[in-house]
Amino acid sequence: MSNALKEYLDFCQNRVERALDARLPGENILPQKLHRAMRYSTLDGGKRMRPMLTYCTGKTLGVAPETLDGPACAVEFIHVYSLIHDDLPAMDDDDLRRGKATCHVAFDEATAILTGDALQALAFETLANDPSITASAENRLKMISVLTKASGSQGMVGGQAIDLQSVGTSLTLPELENMHIHKTGALIRASVNMATLAKADIDPDVAKKLDNYAKCIGLSFQVKDDILDEESDTATLGKTQGKDKDNNKPTYPALLGMDGAKQKAQELHELALDNLSIFGSEADLLRDLSLYIIQRDH
Numbered sequence: 001m002s003n004a005l006k007e008y009l010d011f012c013q014n015r016v017e018r019a020l021d022a023r024l025p026g027e028n029i030l031p032q033k034l035h036r037a038m039r040y041s042t043l044d045g046g047k048r049m050r051p052m053l054t055y056c057t058g059k060t061l062g063v064a065p066e067t068l069d070g071p072a073c074a075v076e077f078i079h080v081y082s083l084i085h086d087d088l089p090a091m092d093d094d095d096l097r098r099g100k101a102t103c104h105v106a107f108d109e110a111t112a113i114l115t116g117d118a119l120q121a122l123a124f125e126t127l128a129n130d131p132s133i134t135a136s137a138e139n140r141l142k143m144i145s146v147l148t149k150a151s152g153s154q155g156m157v158g159g160q161a162i163d164l165q166s167v168g169t170s171l172t173l174p175e176l177e178n179m180h181i182h183k184t185g186a187l188i189r190a191s192v193n194m195a196t197l198a199k200a201d202i203d204p205d206v207a208k209k210l211d212n213y214a215k216c217i218g219l220s221f222q223v224k225d226d227i228l229d230e231e232s233d234t235a236t237l238g239k240t241q242g243k244d245k246d247n248n249k250p251t252y253p254a255l256l257g258m259d260g261a262k263q264k265a266q267e268l269h270e271l272a273l274d275n276l277s278i279f280g281s282e283a284d285l286l287r288d289l290s291l292y293i294i295q296r297d298h
Contacts, residue, residue: 001288001292001295002288004284004285004288005285005288005289005292008055008056008059008285009052009289011055012048012051012052012055012056012065012072013048013052015055015065015069015072016048016051016052016055016069016072016073016076017043017044017048019069019072019073020042020043020073020076020077021039021043023073023122023126023130024038024039024042024043024122025038025039027039033107033111034111034114034115034118036107037103037106037107037111037112037114037115038115038118038119038122040103040106040107041080041083041084041103041115041119042076042077042080042119045097045098045099045100046076046079046080046098047298048076049188049221049293050072050075050076050079050187050188050190050191051072051073051075051076051191052289053188053191053192053195053214053217053289054068054071054072054075054191054192054194054195055068055072055195056285056286056289057191057192057195057196057210057286058195058198058199059282059285060210060279060282060283060285060286061195061196061198061199061202061206062199062282063195063198063199066132067132067133067134067135067198068194068195068198069130069132070126070127070130070132070133071127071133071143071147071191071194071195071198072191073123073126073130074123074124074126074127074130074143074147074194075123075147075187075190075191075194077119077120077122077123077126078119078120078123078147078150078151078156078187079187080119081115081116081117081119081120081123082116082151082156082157082160082187083097084102084103084104084112084115084116084119085112085113085116086160087102087103087104087112088104088109088112088113089104089109091160091164103115103116120151123147123151124144124147124148127140127143127144127147128140128144133198134198135197135198135200136200139197139198139200142197143194143197143198146190146193146194146197147190147194149186149190150186150187150189150190151186151187151190154182154186155182155186155187155190156182156183156184156186156187158182158183159179159180159181159182159183159184159186160183162178162179162182162183163179163183163249166179166249166250167249169250170250171250171255173255173256176250176251176252176255177219179250180218180219180222181215181218181219183222184218184219184221184222184225185214185215185218185219185221185222186218188214188217188218188221189211189214189215189218191214192210192211192213192214193207193210193211193214196210196211205278206278209275209276209278210275212271212275213272213275213276213286213290216268216269216271216272216275216290217268217269217272217289217290217293219268220264220265220268220269220272220290220293220294221293222252223252223261223264223265223268223294224265224293224294224296226251226252226253226261227252227253227258227261227262227265228296228297228298229251230251230253230258231258252264265294266294268294269290269291269293269294272290273287273290
């Protein structure tokens, strides 16, 4: 990771941590157990990849980070809700997330379900009402629409449904990519697209190139996750290593082999860079972030 990227990612992580803390209900507000679970699951953990993408896209476009706190928090609330529900016994049945006990283990299964529900609602409340968002009313509504579609049956939830249906089956490469374009890629694209909507009068061609970039890194992120699930360890990952393989889920290494999966990640990185060719040095953080995604160790 370049020094410039590390410095900016540290800035983004600290910024979004403060923003999330400010927008989550306090632990002493009724119902206290639910609010404790929301804060437990959201704060002090995770790479914050999606908020960082929102801030990095904004920096590329000259959008002030303080106007992106709302979208950055909204996409992270959706992401955390999805992790809580994914970890439930009815889904992936995992007991470790971000290096600590999953929500249903730390609290209970019913509280975990309600925590995910509450975080999902808080995401859209944030986009609708957050005073830090300075985009026009029309673009604020578009942000809500972007995140809604990315979160639902045509996005993340639909991808998870396909994933559950695919356990023990063999998928073709297009089928596997379609699943992850929805399950993982949809929120990553929303992270970028909400930042473009914060830019007044953005050139549609620029917005399209950034969306294509996001589509590429959304897939490369999942390819790398599949690689790490086999090559890394539980302590480094902060979640149970080998879970997908043990559950007989379709993965890129299973379909392409480990070398083929690594080559696929590299090809997606190069495609991502191609879509940034219209930019100069102002997009270097996005370029470095794409490289970081395929080189990370957790």
